Amino acid sequence: MSTLKLLVVDDEIDFAEFVADVAQGMNFEVIFTDNPSTFTSLYHANLNIIVLDLFMPNIDGIELLRYLSECNSNASIIFMSGKDGSVLNSAQEIALEQGMNVLGVLSKPFLVKQLEDLLTKYVQHAPTQTIGFSQPPSVSDIESAIENEEFFMMYQPQINMVNREVVGVEALIRWVHPSKGVISPAVFIPIAEQNNLMKEISLFVTNTAIQQQADWLKSGLNLRMSINMSPKNLDDLLLPEKLTSCAIAMGANINSIMIEVTETALMSDVVRYMDILIRLKMKGFNLSIDDFGTGYSSLKQLVRAPFNELKIDQTFIKNLDTDQECRTITEVSILLAHKLGMKVVAEGIETEVVWKILQQLGCDEGQGYWMGKPMLSDEILAWKEDWQSI
Ligand code: C2E
Numbered sequence: 001m002s003t004l005k006l007l008v009v010d011d012e013i014d015f016a017e018f019v020a021d022v023a024q025g026m027n028f029e030v031i032f033t034d035n036p037s038t039f040t041s042l043y044h045a046n047l048n049i050i051v052l053d054l055f056m057p058n059i060d061g062i063e064l065l066r067y068l069s070e071c072n073s074n075a076s077i078i079f080m081s082g083k084d085g086s087v088l089n090s091a092q093e094i095a096l097e098q099g100m101n102v103l104g105v106l107s108k109p110f111l112v113k114q115l116e117d118l119l120t121k122y123v124q125h126a127p128t129q130t131i132g133f134s135q136p137p138s139v140s141d142i143e144s145a146i147e148n149e150e151f152f153m154m155y156q157p158q159i160n161m162v163n164r165e166v167v168g169v170e171a172l173i174r175w176v177h178p179s180k181g182v183i184s185p186a187v188f189i190p191i192a193e194q195n196n197l198m199k200e201i202s203l204f205v206t207n208t209a210i211q212q213q214a215d216w217l218k219s220g221l222n223l224r225m226s227i228n229m230s231p232k233n234l235d236d237l238l239l240p241e242k243l244t245s246c247a248i249a250m251g252a253n254i255n256s257i258m259i260e261v262t263e264t265a266l267m268s269d270v271v272r273y274m275d276i277l278i279r280l281k282m283k284g285f286n287l288s289i290d291d292f293g294t295g296y297s298s299l300k301q302l303v304r305a306p307f308n309e310l311k312i313d314q315t316f317i318k319n320l321d322t323d324q325e326c327r328t329i330t331e332v333s334i335l336l337a338h339k340l341g342m343k344v345v346a347e348g349i350e351t352e353v354v355w356k357i358l359q360q361l362g363c364d365e366g367q368g369y370w371m372g373k374p375m376l377s378d379e380i381l382a383w384k385e386d387w388q389s390i
């Protein structure tokens with residue numbers, strides 16, 4: 001049974017049914033209505049997508065949108081309209097202003113493929129944490145995902161906050177389970193780690209990400225590639241050699257590869273980890289300390305490890321504009337990193353207000369939904385052009 005839930009509201013019942021059919025064909029769980037006044041009773045917080053007709057008698061799509069905004073809905077919206085296209089665009093603007101996710105607009109009549117493309121885009125881009133699934137994946141689910149090659153990589157841009165240049169991407173693994181839907185790496189990576197399945201997953205991640213860096217390099221784009229490394233991989237004393245030969249064989253630029261290690265990873269077996277980290281650095285890789293502020297590593301360990309980047313955890317960044325404590329932690333982290341000769345990346349920038357505060361605080365680089373969500377490799381170029389044209 002699919003876990004993705006979709007609600008369609010359209011006073012023209014034929015259209016509502018048409019959308020419902022297409023979505024059901026793609027394994028969505030669908031509710032539809034031709035009576036907009038039943039909307040509030042049908043709405044629930046676990047909906048993934050809401051398809052809204054803009055022009056309806058009694059209550060229109062914009063009023064429903066206001067209701068969704070008041071509920072802090074996480075659902076992604078698709079607007080439909082048979083009238084003037086400019087209204088569709090304005091509706092999209094209002095929705096974005098209200099902090100809603102807009103998946104797209106459909107001018108009636110539209111083709112099945114146009115709707116299918118939007119729904120596919122959702123499945124690929126959905127914020128992984130918000131898609132619920134009742135059962136966590138089992139060990140054998142993960143084993144068959146490895147065997148059936150169900151994993152793929154997405155890349156989230158990282159931007160220089162002084163000149164807005166796109167300097168790199170973070171490689172993030174994705175898994176769409178055939179029946180359980182999208183499963184967050186925050187859920188399956190810990191299970192894989194506990195069950196000795198990280199070796200295969202990490203091999204896939206490093207090979208794919210390093211090959212991607214090499215491919216972009218060949219097309220004239222030298223983007224830094226940040227790769228998350230599980231503490232389990234830091235047990236392998238041969239890791240520096242393996243990564244080096246992989247990068248050389250694929251034609252990637254080692255100096256443009258950043259290895260992200262969480263602070264927590266440093267807490268056990270410090271000597272072994274230091275051995276590996278120092279040798280990675282000596283071979284030309286960059287090292288980043290991820291989720292800074294959430295672990296308990298001592299400052300002494302931090303100074304000793306050869307990191308050249310510090311990533312401030314998103315829990316501090318998200319509320320930077322409203323929470324004084326988050327602001328203080330961020331400010332102090334930036335100062336500390338700079339004093340220690342490290343560059344700072346803020347992750348989880350969701351609004352322009354937060355971006356501006358970070359600029360004022362002297363943060364070097366940023367990553368977050370406001371600039372760009374994780375995307376497929378072939379979407380990066382178009383996104384980059386868009387970003388640079390603003
Ligand atoms: P992380 O390394 O701290 O990655 C950043 C996470 O924040 C990603 O979640 C990203 O999609 C999310 N994010 C970025 N900007 C925003 C934003 O503005 N708002 C919000 N709400 N979230 C934002 P994701 O991809 O679900 O990954 C979660 C964690 O799973 C990662 O945290 C990392 O620890 C782990 N992970 C992801 N991919 C890999 C991988 O390939 N290998 C390993 N070992 N771990 C991975």
Ligand code: MG
Binds near residue numbers: 170228260290
């Ligand atoms: Mg990371």
Ligand code: MG
Binds near residue numbers: 290291313314
């Ligand atoms: Mg992080």
